[in-house]
Amino acid sequence: MSYQALYRVWRPQRFDDLVGQQIVTRTLKNAIITHQISHAYLFAGPRGTGKTSAAKIFAKAVNCHYSKDGEPCNECDICKAITNGQLNDVIEIDAASNNGVEEIRDIRDKAKYAPTQADYKVYIIDEVHMLSTGAFNALLKTLEEPPANVIFILATTEPHKIPLTIISRVQRFDFHRISAQDAFDRMKFILDQKKVTYDEKALWVIANAAEGGMRDALSILDQVLSFSDNEVKLDDALLVTGSVTKQLLKKYFLEVCKHEGATALDTMKDILAEGKDGQRFIEDLISFIRDILLYQESPSLISVESTGLKKEDFEELIQLASSETLYQMIDELNNIQEEMRFTTHPDVYLEVLTIKLAQVNRNGNGQLTDQSTVDISKNETIEKLQQEVQQLQQTVKQLQSSPARASRPVSRSQNEQPRVQQKKVQVNLNKVYPVLENATRQDLINVRELWGDMLNLLSVPQRSLLHVSQPVAASAVGIIVAFDYPFLFQQAADDTTLLKNMEDALQRLTGNERQVVFVPKDKWPKIRQDFIRDHGFSKKQKETKVSEQAQPAAAKTTSQTQAASAISPEEPPLPPEDEAPAEQETVQDNQVATAQKLFGSDIVKIEDN
Template sequence: MEHIALYRAWRPQSFQDMVGQQHIIQTLQNAIREQRVSHAYLFSGPRGTGKTSAAKILAKAVNCERGPAAEPCNECEACKRITAGAVMDVLEIDAASNRGVEEIRDLREKVKYAPTEVRQKVYIIDEVHMLTTEAFNALLKTLEEPPPHVMFILATTEPHRLPATIVSRCQRFDFHRVSLEEQTERLSLICSQEGITADEDALQYIARLSDGGMRDALSILDQISSFTGGHISYEQVVNMTGGIPSEQFAQLASALKQGNAGQVLQMIEGFMEEGKSADKCMENLLYYFRDLLMIKMVPNADKLTERVLNPDHFEQMAKGFTRDELFRIIDILNHYQTEMKYAAQPQALFEVALLKICSVPQSTEAASQPGAKVAEASEVKQLKQQLAALEKKLEQLLQSGVSVNGTKDTSPSVRSSGSRSAAPRVSSKSKIPSHLDQYIAHKDSEEFVSIQKAWSKVLQRVKEVKVTIHAWFVDGEPVSVNGDNILVAFKNNIHRETTEKAANKQVIERVFEEQLGKPYQLVTMMLKDWNDSIEGKAEAAAEELTLELEHEDSKNKQPWIDEAIQLFGEDLVVIKE
């Protein structure tokens, strides 16, 4: 006897057979009971969730000889013939193959004729988003005011591609992905009816692979049952589908945590020898770390993801990573997954991504230890004290007569022993923003640090708004903030000038307000000028503080010498008796 694929043999024939779409079933059944059936429906949702099946069941329900009924009897001649596709008045059209205006005009001509075999004509148009614009226009008037004996049911996986004029003329029902629990229960029922024995974790893994599509789950079950000979185990499902067990992901995650690049490369090579694809491995690994992050940050997070079959195992693994580490790993994997779509050698990018994770120092973990936090706080405090002392000395120098251009008076107590200019060195080829000293003073402020953290989002949003502006703007990097101005330094002057154009600058400043939470203005300069300014400022401070101490009292002189040596080292301090 000819074998029928499981997804065909177990296709729902009544509303009660459908899995996971109770919100739609109840609405349609109530409409039939109350005789409030609409003339046009739009069924949208992911593949394999029951859109076309629901359309055929609805066609049987309104045409059942014992109805219209909330459930078709599937015993009368009308129900049997509609199930077999033998009723000319219930027409299923594939819009992918009949997408032109001529086919729709032909349909529009036939609509006006009364049904000959059943109570109501039903037109089921599958993948309706494939119709051309002209075909939609031809369908529009008929869809709005069809004859009373006609019902249209449109099915699509991409409702956003339908004209709003079409959508507004239909009652829309959104089909959801079937939950893991409902899929597993349905698969278990089918296995018992088909004489297949399967482990529960194997059925759960099949359900996870289907991504919420019941048809995909049945196709995988059909394929694996043919291979295994009657009993399906978790290991067999993983091997046949090219998946990776969570235990292997745990080993890979441990190797990444330890920075063991050799073990990571050996595991990748093992995956490839087993026939795994690099892009699928990358996708699954990204999901694995995403689940670790959810487990770490959200209580009872195992309920938020259908991939976590063993919450205790995930919790134990999540304890070995800090939140910052997991965020960093996910960012790296996501970046290389995007690049992998266009790569000729995806395995190489997969290896590079994992090696990059291994090579980044685990500084976040060390910082999370109590002793490390104390040491870090002490170091920061010391640096702040040194910075305050430096600023105080600079203020004293300015008050004692040192001007901005580097000239100075002949103060008897403090004289510069250096001959180079104390003014910041800048290029004369590009404009320098006013108040540059204030930008230099704010280059390490908390406000600027927060802007740096959000800069990748700013660039991504500029790219989404206008990719040509992003191509010029990405050459710059933020270097400081002053009030409502963000200073961006460019390596290339052409890129800077193009970014400064009014139209481009307006787009960027609009993105600033959207992503940073307040309006900012864009100020630009060349990166070389910025670096020269920073270096010149530092040299000026160092040279002016190479002090000639002429105090006769050694008790008063020694603290100045010690502080100067501590700040700048013995090489830059000149002591003259």
């Protein structure tokens, strides 16, 4: 091929040729001079910053017998062979296309052999983050126990994708973005060597468009040279990069600062009609406002020559908008830029952007809100607040001077309703009674022993809610939990997630599915008493109990004999008030016998009133 791209022709061949990476080159040269060469290196950084070039220069420097101050001579056979890619001991691998385990195993096997011509066998693995997990594992053992005279250089643009086990076994060097000034100087040097005429403003446009990549800058420069017949002109550089001239940006900025929205829209349409890219227009405008903001803070913060404007232009621009206005403009530009990434109609967003920028710092009457107006508004607000504080202080003094009047209770009208009406507490007895019919004392003991473990399986808010509750009855199919406060009971009853989590936790701990039922603690004695009355004192049930007592123990039904040792009877159940006085003693005896049967004689206490 007769023609080569600029970034290939002018690829760095010495450490001093690398642009903007002084810390990296100094460290590598010192390592070579002092013979402190590591077995593995990691070069990480954005694209086009010299990672692969530095790896090749390092491979030449460690193998060159005529190196001076850590720099290769580039004249011996070893240096020339490495430069031309003809030395078998320097192997460059693209991990994007060789990312499998077999390729890395092949490298591991061949790395055991000694170099044939050079002193060190150097493996340069580019885009190493593309390796698979298995390939990284295959490479890990080699990095941990490397063969003698073997150096691995890993290059990547995404170091966060590399396993930490790999990073901990290499020396890491971070390559930084190349500044616009360094890119400008390098392009100027190349064009001087080629004896090509150029406009320095065009070089600044290219340097800013490269966004920190030297290779990108040389590629754009190559494109401009081809477009303008081996000459670098400002208009051609703007056209190739899609950038906007500083004068057009200045005109657009002046119009939006003066709130001339219609005129600014015409200027924006003229910019797009010239073929400028919408995204590039927003980036150039952000950079333009950033320069104004920095110059407003301190003129020494920026290089006026690199901006394409004059000092007089900046003096004029900083008078048009305050720093707060510039901050608002940058925020609007960032928002629109994010929204434009996925649209097919960028001109609509740019029109909306122009209207918004033209309306920044306008009040309701369409007048400019300058700093003096803001200060006056703040002072008025402060005075108003001070007056209100004085009035409140006077009111407090009056109340303190007449305590009897202030402490007089306010009578509530008989017909006046309370502001907050508590929700009526309701208990679903259809879920409570099935649990009580099969409840046993042993089930309640088992549940209480597991209660703390069950709470630990719940979330912190759920444990806090159950802190004021305890199980009061249990069976093989369910448990009853009583809450100390009715409003917490209602909150728990409405929480279906809490019920499900408790049931799941109990199933994990006991192996059985149990239904959880909530009751308020103040209603629990009445629920227990009604259950005993309805299920233990009817004549039919009495007869059933008598027949059950006559039967063998193995034939007894569990509907009443297993009921309630899990029920904590805090007070003995009372007989119905409407029964005849003559039958009270008999009913009371039956109640005592039934309670002793249900709860156990060791729990029931008989007291004579």
